[in-house]
Amino acid sequence: MGGYGSGSFYRWNSKQTVEDGLTIDLNKLIRDGSIKPGIGWQATLTWTNTRTGEKVASIGYEANLIKPENAYVRLHYNHNDKPQDYKVRLTTTQPNFGGVRWWFICPVSGQRVGKLYSPPGQPLFASRKVFNLAYQSQRENHAQRMLDKSYKLRKRLDRKAETYFEAMIPDKPKGMHWKTYNATVDEIHHLEKIGWAYMEQFVADIPRGGASLK
Known part of the structure; x- marks a missing residue:
């Protein structure tokens, strides 16, 4: 599995979210x-x-948890007509409240994790950190932060500005240098471009529904 530890896996698009792909808990x-x-x-x-009940994907697996020191889950399936077949090692810890907790050992990073993820376009299941995945709620929060910053800049130009939904950029305030005004306007456009892009991505995911493991 050494080949999975390099290349595109660590350069994965940070705009992908957990909900975009498949999760094994x-x-x-x-x-x-x-x-x-x-x-x-x-x-x-x-x-x-989760919305329609329609089958999204399926994979075969074998689990061997007879001896914790040698435990593993073997995953086998096709991705883009190419067979994937590999073992994910398991380990255990003993929580303070008693019992045993099982963990995956990520096949890419070696990190101990409770869940593995497979974003669209990637053939492997690995940790969230490997693919730099966010959650949809993080995407929404990031959009809100960008738009809030934009609103504060609009208020700097015009105290009567109500929201960042206004189409018109306020005129240059009296006494403000044009260089400062133009830089502020550029920053407003930049923040709102990012903010609305993240918001559109978040909204686009809502009707589709997530994938639930059965």
């Missing part, structure tokens, strides 16, 4: 009985659209 699978500590197991993981 190890402890949810254990709670649901899809993976059982102490035995070997094989089955199929299937994702469905």
Whole structure:
């Protein structure tokens, strides 16, 4: 698996979110009985659209949790007609409140994680950090921050400015140098371009619905 640790995986587009792709939650699978500590197991993981119930994707897996020190989950599926077949090692910790908690060892970074992700266009399941994934809520918050900054700049030019939804940029205030005014206007355009782009991406994801693992 060494080849997965370099190249495009660490340069993944930061605009991608967790909700754009597929997620494998190890402890949810254990709670649901899809993976059982102490035995070997094989089955199929299937994702469905949370809004329509339509099947989105499916992969085969084998889980061997007989001995914690040698435990793994083997994933096998096709991506763009190319077969993918690899093992993801598992490890355990003992929480203070008792019991055992299982973890994936990310096949790219070696990081201990509870979930693995596969964004659109990538053949591998790995940690969120590897793909630099955000959450939709983070995308929305980033958009809001950009637009709030823009609004403050608009208010600097015109105290009567109500919102950043106004189409017109306020005129140059009396006493402000043109260089300062032009720089402020450029910054307003820059912030609002970024803010609305993030907001459009966030809104575009809402009707589609996320993928739920069954």
